[in-house]
Amino acid sequence: MADVAIIVPTLRRPESLERAMRSLFRQTGVADRVAEIVIVDNDPQGSAADLSDDLRAFSPWPIIYRHAPTPGVATARNAGLSATAATLIAFLDDDEAASPGWLAALLKAQEDTGADAVFGPITGRAPGAEPWLESYLERFFGRDGPERTGLIAEPYGCGNSLMLRSTALPGHAPFNVAADQAGGEDDALFAALAARGGRFGWAADARVEEFAPAHRATLKYALARAFAYGQGPSQTAAAARNWPGVARWMLIGAAQTVVWGVAAAALTVMVRPGRAEMYDRAARGLGKVFWTRGFEPHFYGARELARLDAA
CATH class of the missing domain: 3.90.550.10 (Spore Coat Polysaccharide Biosynthesis Protein SpsA; Chain A)
Incomplete structure (x- = not known):
């Protein structure tokens, strides 16, 4: 079959x-x-x-x-x-x-x-x-x-x-x-x-x-994707017109940004490899706060095609 x-x-x-x-x-x-x-x-x-x-x-x-x-x-x-x-x-x-x-x-x-x-x-x-x-x-x-x-x-x-x-x-x-x-x-x-x-x-x-191709195997790319992943819960709540849910996710995101941002700063000063994980978590938190379409990073479609044309 x-x-x-x-x-x-x-x-x-x-x-x-x-x-x-x-x-x-x-x-x-x-x-x-x-x-x-x-x-x-x-x-x-x-x-x-x-x-x-x-x-x-x-x-x-x-x-x-x-x-x-x-x-x-x-x-x-x-x-x-x-x-x-x-x-x-x-x-x-x-x-x-x-x-x-x-x-x-x-x-x-x-x-x-x-x-x-x-x-x-x-x-x-x-x-x-x-x-x-x-x-x-x-x-x-x-x-x-x-x-x-x-x-x-x-x-x-x-x-x-x-x-x-x-x-x-x-x-x-x-x-x-x-x-x-x-x-x-x-x-x-x-x-x-x-x-x-x-x-x-x-x-x-x-x-x-x-x-991961070479242009994606970078911290800059990963953090942009982490930010976009963070936007997901807030955007999903907004699409359902669940405004209390949006507010909840934004508050969670703000707390995550502060907590993980402080941890990232400390590990950066100590030059510890684990700082990348903290950057990632802070970026996801930030995405929950800045979830509207105007803040969306672009990874696919026309943006990727333009990168390939320029390469």
């Missing part, structure tokens, strides 16, 4: 895309479950078309190439969904590489828990990072969870996930394109799912590696 589509959005990262795809070709125990792999090329120039053609010779399943020329993370995910009728959707980002049992573990976790969306652990890799930052960045780009598979109270991000389309991904474009440039397209999606009574699961054995 081929009922799973794997969606891989990409933006002008051919080496990373090939690594991600070849990791999918090595999946075990799912030969009869995968209907297709969908490569969503988010480059206006369609630069992944030739590589997609080349990879078909090695794939055990059909590869669908979908060109989404308007750069944006939500647009790319929606385009991938429009290319398949599969009832189960797995997402693997183009900077990730899946372990051989990745998809089988996600599927088993979904079957065992009945969850609408299932997530797996991520091992972060930051090749080329400054030595004092490497450990922090690997944790930053990684993702840990419970030791055992089961239901969880809070969702994670779309990278390394499996979703039941009928409940977790309703409609023809479930990802909000307003998040195209800044990211966070999954925050609103999962908040709405939780409000409908949806359930989230964890697949402890569904591990992937995430390789």
Whole structure:
């Protein structure tokens, strides 16, 4: 019963895309479950078309190439969904590489828990990072969870996930394109799912590696992302017009900014590597306070394309 589509959005990262795809070709125990792999090329120039053609010779399943020329993370995910009728959707980002049992573990976790969306652990890799930052960045780009598979109270991000389309991904474009440039397209999606009574699961054995490219393996980039992550709770409350919730998150953020900011200052004076973690926590607190759209940093879409054009 081929009922799973794997969606891989990409933006002008051919080496990373090939690594991600070849990791999918090595999946075990799912030969009869995968209907297709969908490569969503988010480059206006369609630069992944030739590589997609080349990879078909090695794939055990059909590869669908979908060109989404308007750069944006939500647009790319929606385009991938429009290319398949599969009832189960797995997402693997183009900077990730899946372990051989990745998809089988996600599927088993979904079957065992009945969850609408299932997530797996991520091992972060930051090749080329400054030595004092490497450990922090690997944790930053990684993702840990419970030791055992089961239901969880809070969702994670779309990278390394499996979703039941009928409940977790309703409609023809479930990802909000307003998040195209800044990211966070999954925050609103999962908040709405939780409000409908949806359930989230964890697949402890569904591990992937995430390789941070050189321009992302920096403290500046990580702290900008940490700030954006911090904005998430306040923005989600605001989207629901839960103004007491917004005020609560802002107060929490203000306290976190002060406490972790003081700790960061002390560790900076002592030149301790742990200062990066304190910077991170303070940035997340600050994001809860300055959550409005005007303060959103941009990481995807047009901003990323401009960086690639300038490189």
